[in-house]
Amino acid sequence: MFSEQNHDERQKIKKNYLGIGLIIFVQILIIWGLYTTFIYNNLRELQNNLRNLAILFWIISEICYIRTQFSDPGEVQQKIVPLKLLHALKDLQLLQFYQNVCDKCNSWKPPRAHHCKRCNKCIYKMDHHCEWTNNCIGALNQKYFVLFLLYVFCYILAIFIIHIIGIYDYYVTNQQHMWNSLTNQNFGIFQVLLIIIFCTFFLFFVISMLWDQIQVIRDNQTVIESLQGKFGRQQSFFENMKQFMGDEKWYYQLIPTTPILKLNYAEIVYGESLVNMGTSYLEDIIYDEKNPKSVYFAEFMIDNYKKKVS
Template sequence: MRSPVHRYRDIERQATNLQLEPYVPPSPESPSAMWFIRDACGIVCGVITWFLVLYAEFVVLFVMLLPSKNVTYSLVNGMIFNSLAFLALASHLRAMCTDPGAVPKGNATKEFIESLQLKPGQVVYKCPKCCSIKPDRAHHCSVCKRCIRKMDHHCPWVNNCVGESNQKFFVLFTMYIALISLHALMMVVFHFLYCFEDDWTKCSTFSPPVTVILLILLCFEGLLFLIFTSVMFGTQVHSICTDETGIERLKGETATWDKKPCWESVKEAFGGSFSLSWFSPFSTLTCRRSPSEHVPVTPQGDIIEEDIIEIPLD
């Protein structure tokens, strides 16, 4: 009599082309290890992001605020702009150096499948590129070379995927960049009006041509970043509220999961009930899941028979 078998489905390749070879999973990753993707394009984009923020900081301080005769105006706007810039860069670091929800590599072994205690005829999904069991709503990122839980997209500007565990930091990053861009644009407008009414040589420590060039570049940068980050912020908030990632929306995937209400989904993404910690890039999310949680188990009748690979467990 044939012994019961568990089945899993390779969702990246056809079953006829897949050759299962013995695989020794790597040693468990340390939870305290810093997450960083060694991608040249992403690193360059991250450096450019910091350079543009620091350029805006330079123009705001040394062209507009320090030369101003109004001390109160300089102090108030300096504190606001520097606080927002600090929070934006901190959010960028957290989004870049936080594990977005990577699935452990190499756990699609017979021993691990046995530990799930599946019933005969049930299936789990396997990613052949990671050799890992693929949780529900996870997608493989070719840049990170990992499957990411609730992956929304890979963003080169933060050199990381935006996923289950770092979406909050990406949302904060786009929000704070949009705010400092708007603030910088408002200060540029006031500075131009002030300089037109006064002597240009007295409204800046630089020469009038240099001052104009620096302000025009800042205006262009602020306008570009304001539009881009506002769109990204709105897109991310929409994805959270509808409980649907960017990849799922792009692929037109039919929701097979129970969609959460908007407010519940927002609380899950930001780590709990509403508080000031929602706006802090230094708060730690408390809703992170264990590697084996939410392993998809699907009845046999929901799977096309020729796409299923049988693996004897005895």
Template sequence: MYDSYGPRGGGGGGGGGGMGTSETDPHNKCMGGRMWCVSDICGIICAVMTWFLVTYAEFVVLTVILGTANHPIYTTFNLLLFNVFAILALSAHARAMFTDPGAVPKGNATRENIQRMGLREGQVIFKCPKCCSIKPERAHHCSVCQRCIRKMDHHCPWVNNCVGENNQKFFVLFTLYIALLSLHGLFLGIYQFVICVKSEWRQCSSFSPPATVVLLLFLIFESLLFAIFTAVMFFTQVNAIWNDETGIEQLKKEQASWEKKSRWRSIQAVFGRFSLSWFSPFTTPPLPTKTHSYMYAV
């Protein structure tokens, strides 16, 4: 018997949905289907704003703060450090945004696919009535991505994507490096502002004193705001990984029907075996073994 029920802990009611064929959703594709991309206008605006704010901070640091500094070592060190954080943060952001978070193909709940799963007599499967897909354990339906996402943590408009099984590492690194970048920008902005006040704004910047004040104050405000926001997100993500619970599972206080991993194995499931690649947004985390290929969108 193959019983079809509503989605596990997530969006949608029971049963429902016909036995369609597995299909590719253009809503989540770009570049001819070669890249995952969610076409959500709110998410796109937030993602563009993220890059704009980092570019603004880069402009102020280069032109207002370090452009007039008279200490070569101080200038070189802070220039390198700030740009390293910026490159890592934006790279992690891009990987989190354009990586398939673990989407289940739409319409894969066909009779043929269910039979291929080799279910035991009386074993229950879950099917999402919204995208007509077989719903793996710990998957939830995202109304923005319009897909069921394996081990979905939450949908983040700042990366215009869900945070799930395949891209959680990139999202964690994004929050980490934005927090470090913001703290560095906050230090540089406050330090430069103090110098300008002490020198009575003489030779403090290539801009006029009023423009310098506005640029520095906005940098300080931006850095403080995002340092707090991303630091909270980073520690929330680490705590969720540490306890092998997603944000949705913690929010809904779901009883663990899955076999919880040890804390170390849970971290390795996201980042891989311990190495410097943990901190690199350019290396792909370990992906789950695809025992059933029709359960994976990309």
């Protein structure tokens, strides 16, 4: 038992080092990418403007990156099944979906929570554990993660275009002067070609991750739920966006401010068993505010929200 615990600890430390190593690697790449745009002696106006844009995207993505790493992803704070919820469910034959206790951390596990082995916590709407940010991605930090992907993509694209124009100028316009006419240093061309390869790889990598995120938000799922074939309530794309990016004006969803989120632990996740029972029936009970029974859920939601902000 003791050695098993020790082994677990060692594994955790090893994995933590992996996360920290990846963060340092990302930071070096990002700063080096910007540095390579200063290799050129002369930049076209377009390249100059792109570099200014890249600096702006860099600053915003850096804020998003730091907030993703250090924010609580949504640890379930309610450790036992709330009595209010049990009371509300008494007559509804839904109790089975709310009585799960996590066998790893022994606390109550609401339907949309998932235990993260790496963080050893149950995380509400856990999307995945992200090594690149050394943190879980869940209900409370998914906004920062999505924005990080968006802005870092714009950043890489700007750097990529600057260098494509630079290479074009090198080969076509200044062929007779060779590389020295464009660079201060001899190993400039090597760096530029290397950064173009990195940019190409990360453009594909980031856009595929961003696309995954857009898809799960569209379907009101987390990546884990999508693998399990489960999903949340189906509503419009913009309504689903609010659940992940905050229930506020659209422009707040584009900047890394703390989102206004009402964590509703009573929110159900639809799987085969629930679909077989009939989803419209369940939606009516849980989301129809005019239905007296759903009042319990609303109160429950507000209680948790208050606890979160106080």
